[in-house]
Amino acid sequence: MTRGRRGTAAAAAATPQEVAEVLQRYEDLPKAVVFDADYTLWPFWCEMFAPSDTPWLYPDVPPILDGLRQAGCKLALASRTPTPHVASAFLDKLGLRQRFHSIQLIPAANGYDQHSAQKDKTHFPAIQRELGIDYTEMLFYDDEHPNIRRVSTLGVCSILVDTATGVDLAALKQGLEAYTKARQAAS
Template identity: 45%
Template structure:
């Protein structure tokens, strides 16, 4: 958790529940900050406010990085998908990033495919449904109650005279994701994922090395990685969408009933579109 003082302006308060806000005292509930980032360029997407007659206390949880290339198009595809997958599984090497991990050390600099990060962010995206019209009276009362406290405790917010607290309800897309990689250097892969802020982003991470060292074709994802993912998450193969850069993996995992898409040039929004379309067809 981080302090409100760690955030940069502008701040927009978005309250998701006013059920207990009958007076100035009491709990307001959950809230969301929109369009706000701290010094690490990370969106502040969730907080909890406690309002009393004397003070306003808040805690905020740091969320995903600010949207990157491909994010908007990927989000639109996922939100409009006729049959969204219950789980999206990615290979790492030459799928999310353009190299083999074994060619690097954990201290090296590296890069992703241009649209990889945006696609991952889209899978975890939260949208807001504005309910302010139906909450007009509570909205005005809450605004009048909070502005003096905010001005006193957080003068750097520079709230205008007519600042309102927007009443919203969060609606999560939040598609689970997993990693299935047979890298012979899982320590490097873990280090790179940590640098990217990915720990906790994926619901299952299967870094199962190839059985014969650097022979990438000896690790069988259909008998090792995917059974482990299924045991851990309990999601049927038919509800999974998988992206990989090697044809043998695609063929074998497809036989499990997983919608599997070959990405010969790495992950992109176009490949995501192809995968979502194929997943919808497979469900008919």
């Protein structure tokens, strides 16, 4: 058992085999999977830390990122943060930078800034230009309702994650199921 954000016992991390088994259930995987960082990949706001601090991930994140890459999905990061230098340092410390095909760390005035650097206006157009993948072939995970709502209007299948668990095996399944249903409805 590992400890969750609030000190409660959390389930053991998903294994690479469990992630692979989930991914094998779906014939039509997204071409790109996009993640927010704070409370999606890691259980904190990076602006509360210094670049010299030691970050940590939610337990299921490493096998999920690796499984998606091995399955042929491009990975992108879309984060609005007042401290992009901290987020960048944490990506390096956690060995995440090389896992992502596109990294969009766009500065915000502060952690509560909901007006500048909107993901539907800044992050996703940059990701689409960089990867050359249509919005309808993307899956997005974030912990904020406004981001989910805005990005969904682009045609991106968007999933709200639980901040207690971040992107875990249940969120992966939920996203792949929603993506599959959206693709079937469009055809």
